[in-house]
Amino acid sequence: MKRITSVLAIAAALSATTAISATEVEEIDVTVDLTALENAEAAGVWTNIASDLENAIAARLVDQLSEDGASITIDIDEVALANSLDKAVGAGEATLQGDVEIRVPGLANNENYTLTVNAEQVQPFVPEGMVVTDLKVEDGAFYDAMIQGFAENVAMKLK
Numbered sequence: 001m002k003r004i005t006s007v008l009a010i011a012a013a014l015s016a017t018t019a020i021s022a023t024e025v026e027e028i029d030v031t032v033d034l035t036a037l038e039n040a041e042a043a044g045v046w047t048n049i050a051s052d053l054e055n056a057i058a059a060r061l062v063d064q065l066s067e068d069g070a071s072i073t074i075d076i077d078e079v080a081l082a083n084s085l086d087k088a089v090g091a092g093e094a095t096l097q098g099d100v101e102i103r104v105p106g107l108a109n110n111e112n113y114t115l116t117v118n119a120e121q122v123q124p125f126v127p128e129g130m131v132v133t134d135l136k137v138e139d140g141a142f143y144d145a146m147i148q149g150f151a152e153n154v155a156m157k158l159k
Contacts, residue, residue: 023104023158024069025061028054030098032076041138042085049076049147056151061158072154073101080116084137091142092119092133096150102157115153122149 030050037043057072058065076098084094097116104110119132125148126132127141135142 022064023102023109024064024066025058025072025158026066026069027071028057028061028074029072030054030074030076032081032098033078034081036078036082037085038082039086039137045138045140045143046081046085052147053151056147057154060151060155064158068105070102070104070158072158073103074154075099077114091135091137091139094119094137094142094146096146098150100154100157111157115150117146117149117153122146125149125152 030053032050034043034046034049037046053074053076076096080095080097084096095116095118097114100111100113100115102111119142122145123132125145126135130141132142132145
């Protein structure tokens with residue numbers, strides 16, 4: 001009897017953690033205040049980060065978008081972004097960090113976490129033949145890789 005109860009408890013726990021998987025998504029909202037950026041070149045490249053990140057996440061979840069579903073809210077940490085872009089000599093030291101909230105209809109399965117991606121993690125999203133650590137934070141290829149890497153991490157939570 002004790003073993004059956006343990007198996008049921010494990011099954012319930014697994015179903016609770018996988019319930020957020022393949023969740024339909026109604027809304028994706030990213031906020032960021034770029035006024036803290038002092039690196040003018042980087043600020044010029046990173047201007048559309050909110051909409052670009054929303055679009056990159058939506059592209060990965062296109063089969064899961066619906067009128068009834070979870071809402072994803074991301075608040076990019078402007079201070080961390082400014083520090084990362086303003087102080088990074090090269091892209092190797094830069095990070096993109098944000099607080100992610102996934103609200104699923106109902107009482108269970110909501111999730112809140114801080115996501116940080118760095119240059120090493122986004123190498124798969126850099127164009128072939130390029131090395132992310134050789135790029136500068138104001139390079140479009142670096143920006144695109146950081147957006148794609150962040151979006152991929154968020155989308156994986158919902159697949």
